[in-house]
Amino acid sequence: MLKETEVxxxxxxxxxxxxxxxxxxxxxxxNIVDILDGIVTEDGPRYRCCVHKERAIVKDRVKFIMAQPLDIGITEAATNALNGQIADMPILNIMPEACDQCPIDTFFITNACRNCVAHNCIASCPKRAITVVQNQAYIDKTRCVECGLCKKSCMYGAIVEITRPCERACDIGAIKADKERRAVIDYDKCVQCGGCKVACPFGAITEQSFIVQLIQQMKANKRVYAILAPAFISQFGMKVKPIQVINALKKIGFYDVQEVSFGADIVTLEEAKEFAGTVPEKQAFMTTSCCPAFVGMVNNHLPQLKEYISTTVSPMVASGKVIKEADPEAVVVFIGPCVAKKMEARQYPDIIDFVLTFEETEALFAGYGISPADMIETEFATTASRDGNAFARAGGVVQAVIDAAEKLAPDLQVKPHRAEGLQNCKVALLQMKAGKIDANFFEGMACNGGCVGGPGILIDTRVSTKAVDNFAASSSMVNAVENQKAIDDSKKDIHWHKK
Incomplete structure (x- = not known):
């Protein structure tokens, strides 16, 4: 499992x-007020100045978990959540009380400075911001333009660069400090990837959760379907079998559980067909569309490249469409490693009703009082292909499309390229557009390792990548094209492309 920090x-x-x-x-x-006293006790561990600030932060966290704003009372927030209300606010939010107002001085001269004769730092500074004070170099912050030349020039490595963890984690520059040195999110730039949430060592960045509203739906005997992302393999324990996770979900109130990897097979076929029908003719390239944070990055930061994104919906949406077609009254809940999926679900309110991370799902099990490891093992056979089950790890999508294209259009040459991390994706796309990378199909993933590296995971990315590969190899040796009949039987008249 991942190391559990105090946050x-x-x-x-x-x-x-x-x-x-x-x-x-x-x-x-x-009882909602009792949560504060139960989690933050008088004799418990203290991370802030006093018990009152600790409880104020927990109160804010409780409101966000109930998908309610900070400017209402906690009892009103509980009432709203129990009534199914979800506040109209961003998925990711900063709790002002929890933000430690980290220092914003980027370059800092440490005690390793020897006040050497060369004074390369002084010579390299274009603004003459460095002088010697008490036998050590000193940076005048009123002159410094944070160019970094001093750090590069210091032979002792005595100058360090300090950036906020949240800023460092954001590849697209969506987080900055305000006048009070508290972090703020620029939602015009943010793609809700969740990297900042994982990076903040003070737990000041959190996300909307919908567990109260979801539980209320199950208690009302609604037909609530869970659709499990392919990355669920091994997330709830290395020895926990997929059927045990499925049985645990049914135990806590889900009407049925289905695999999103089947939706991945649908996406594989549709993207392969779209690629074959557009790329050779236009002599251009096409990107994947399954990672909402990647798609958001292109839309927000590289709008000139929007036309290259596949119009095929994501596996989550494809799976939801199949269920809603068969059962219009269904309540569809995506369970996966991704925070950005909550943002994507808002674009398809008639298809995806709720999104949970694996972390939130583990909390549901704990709250109900069960563990997947204790569930009985019954018969289980995946409905998806080998390629569909491998979608969860980096390279899985591009390999699936290559395999499908080989069968659908054997003469078509797929020249793939892929990248992980939004900054790496941005650079690669610009290079492809400029003709510096000879590729015509691009897989973009916001998280390192692919979906198995998402912010809502429970297990180390390297371990889960291996587990996903093993499951994919053992589950089915066919690919999406050979699974075509099952897809057609479920497809009917469903439209698989974005409007």
Missing amino acids: VKIRRKVLSEIAKLTFAGELDKH
């Missing part, structure tokens, strides 16, 4: 407590 422990404890109270029907005025 992670607190977040998961709050999630589990809220799930527990909601399942028990006790998320009322009295």
Whole structure:
């Protein structure tokens, strides 16, 4: 499992407590306030100045977990959540009280400075911002333009570059410090990838959760379907079998559980057909469309390249469409490693009703009082192909499309390229557009390792990548084209492309 920092422990404890109270029907005025006293005790560990600030931060966290704004009381927030209300606000939010207002001085001269004779730092500074004070180099912040030349020139490595963890984690520059040195998110740039949430060591960045609203749907006996992302393999324990996870989900109230890897097979075929029908004729290239953070990065930061994104919907949306076609009254819940999927779901409100991360799902199990490891093992056979099950790891999508294209259009040459991390994706796309990379099909993934490296995972990316590969290899040796009949049987008259 991933190392549980104190930030992670607190977040998961709050999630589990809220799930527990909601399942028990006790998320009322009295019990919601008791969460604060139960999590932050007088004799418990202290991370801030006093117990009052600790509880204020937990109160804010509780509101966001219930998908409510900070400017209302906690009891009103609980009432709204129990009534199914979800606040109209961004998925990722910063809790001002929790932000430590990290220093914003980028370059800092350490005690390793020897006040050498060469003074390369002084000579390299274009603004003459460096002088010697008390036998050590000193940077005048009123003159410094943070060019970094001093750091590069220091032979001792005595000058270090300090950036906020949240800023460093954001490849697209969507987080900056305000006048009070608190972090703020520029939502015109943000793609809700969740990298900043994972990076913040103070737990000041959190996300909207919908566990209260979802539990209420299950308690109302709605037909709630869980669609499991291909990355779910091994997430709830290396020895936990897929059928045990499925049985655990049914135990807590899900009506049925289906694999998004089947939707990945649909996407594979549609992207292969779209590639064959457009790229050779236009002598251009096409990108994948399954990662919403990657698609958001192109739309927000490289709008001139929007035309190259595949119009095929993501596996999540494809899976949801199949279920809604068969059962229009279904409540569809995507369960996966991704925070950006919550943003994507808002674009398809008639198809995807809720999105949960694996972390939130683990909290549901804990709140209900069960563990997937304790579930019985029954018969299980994946409905997806080898390629569909491999979608979760980096390179899985591009390999699936190559395999499908070889069968659909044997004469068509697919020249793939892929990148992980939004900055790497941005650079690669610009190079492809400029003709510096000889490729005509691009897989873009916001998270390192692909979906298995998302912000909502429970297990190390390297371990889960191996587990996904093993499951894909053992589950089915066919590819998406050979799974065509099953797809056609489910497809009917569904449209698989974005409007």
